[in-house]
Amino acid sequence: MMEPAHAPGRDRLSALPDNVLRRIMSFLNARQSVQTCVLSRRWRHLWRSLPRINADYTEFCFACLDEKKEKVQEARFKKFVSTLLLRRDPVPLLDKFWFRYQVSDGNNNEKASAEAGLWISHALQLQTPVVEVLTFQFPLMLDHAVFTSDYLRKLGLSNAYLRMGFFEQLSRGCPQLEDVFLNDCIILDDEISSTTLKTLNIYASRFSEDYRASISTPSLTSLTLYKPDASVPSLKDMKSLVSASIILDDNTDIHELLMSLSGVRNLDLECPQKMVTIAKNTQWCPEFKDLVNLSLGQFCLGSKLYALTEFLKNSPKLEKLTLDPPVVIIDKLEERSFECEHLKIVEVICSEDDSTLLKLVEDIFVTCGMSSLQINRKSSYKQYYSDDFFRFDYDSTTAQEHAE
Template sequence: MIGSPITPQGVIERKRGIGKVEVEVKNMQSDKDREEDMDRLSDLPDFVLLHIMKFMSMKHAVQTCVLSKRWKELWKRLTNLALHSSDFADLAHFSKFLSWVLSNRDSSISLHSLDLRRKGCIDHELLDMIMGYAVSHDVQQLAIEVNLNVKFGFKLHPSIFSCKSLTFLKLSIWAVPWMTELPSSLPLPALKSLHLEHVTLTAGEGDCAEPFSTCHVLNTLVLDRCNLHHGAKFLCICNSNLSSLTIGSTTQETPYKFVLSTPNLRSLSVMRDPIHQLSACDLSFLEQVNIDVEAYFNAHFQRTHLALISLLQVLADYVKTMILSSSTLKILNGLSTSGSMITQIPCFVQLKSLKLKMKSSSSISDEGVSRIVEYLLKKCPLAKVDVINCRE
């Protein structure tokens, strides 16, 4: 039997039918692929999922609990807590979230790290609660960057300064109107890295503060915008293990003196406005010095001159590699154009490498730079000189 003739309309309808089937097949394949993807994610062991969640903010990590039953309790076992206020509309929501997280997290699991950041002010009771929780759960790495609205004499949770598990501690605490006081001694036996900013260091007896001698394995120390308590005139950094030291500026008008007893110091960085004087007994192992200073106000210019010259004189017999910023060179150039004052710039007898970090906006001439370099290398003319052009 001969079938009906195939018309153009029939061909179109048949193609449409085939296309519909193909679309359905593709949709089925897409659904299957999605199911397989979900299965593959679910098949991952817990420690892998927890490792992935470590790179999320705490807010996003908690939100994974709605994905499935598998994820509902998983966040409670996190050992790295990133508590950042930028994820919340205001302080009230942030505070409520912090309290909820600490109350619902699995308290049987120790903490590896806790990172608290809040640009605006937070309540000191909340900060105390977080620090107490961290210490009670054997935290290893603790970073606190907050502003506090407190009364004079406020002191942080004392247990944080005798925590035996801490290997890394960063405290950047701007307290209004008073800076937060630290105890005169920091008995932190496992601490390897310490970063202090906007805090007041206190002296035990007399006029000398010496808070770091009980940190027996301390390797890295950063001090920025730190003050000494009233009456203290010296900050003694006494630590035989310390290898890297960074010194920033201070917010107090009366400068204090740094006394270094750090026989194994290998790297020293001095930043911003160096109004402090520095003395050291022995820097035989010092390899690298990075100086990036600037006189922010005309009234500080002479003081910065004197502090910079004093620093270079202490370092001249030891340093092998020196890095100078263009703003530092500008200050030295001011000395070199002042006649006899250039003789105060010391010669570096062991210098092997001099690196100049130049910004395009620096207002020092090539002639001025050459004059400074020539004087610094007077006793080591074979030292290598590198010019590094830096972005603003």
């Protein structure tokens, strides 16, 4: 006989305890979680004590072409978030505060940014360890004084204008901060300094042209610097660094850069070809005595494989090499060869149809003593952005329907 709890049509969700329901609801967007209040008397106030808040502007207005309607929807979103935070039960602490925002009027940027700052401040008062903010159109101009919390551990910002003193405030005001993610930001600080940061990811962000910024983070174990604009910051005091991903479009001193990274175990590097060409007659490549995994882009496969051979000669413990050339341009190896006694596998990122590239790489490494079985094709691409942060899985069609 079928147990009542498993009978067809039974509401199993309502049989769960409140704390489990709150945890499930916390993965919904905030507007959806509030709408559950109409389900029954029991659900009426569950939204007020959720451990996470995900407030998404696109639930109110997505790809709106009517400027007047867009401003109305913006006002609705602001009122919703402010009311949500004010009516939330202050006793349960907040695990995460995430919101996606739009600043469509540059003339009203300061006011819109101030409102967002109040939301962040409120969340920090609830001792949230995670704050993540995405902004459309004009950058969010946050007053960095709001970042004062003994509990904040992770901060993510996309499209934000970070004034001079921002990182100093983070260092002083957030003594537990360990993880910072910045995307498409304007960074005016001349120094990014922290003794607590362990993970720093900076994507497609613009630094000042008037001076060269520096990054000094002695506790940092993971660094990503993806296509910085205007200038490339110098790296200082990286003694704890284990993994680094450096993708550059602009020139910088390659010797200085690599010296700062010479202690890492995992390195992903892409830079302009001329950086290596200019440095060819100098001792530009230091010894990477602990390097185990190395990924190199197009720059290493030109100039008779000069850069590639220099890396291999100076990486005595290398076990895995990944080559990621965007096009098939591979020079012939010069008479000199290289030896990597610990090298176990070479991966080539290319499509299934690109047998020419794979064959060229095989010829290089088989000549130097490796077996063709150790050389593999890898079709997957590198993903530098976090799905969890940007919430790429969000259904924009549904968002537009909500807005209408």
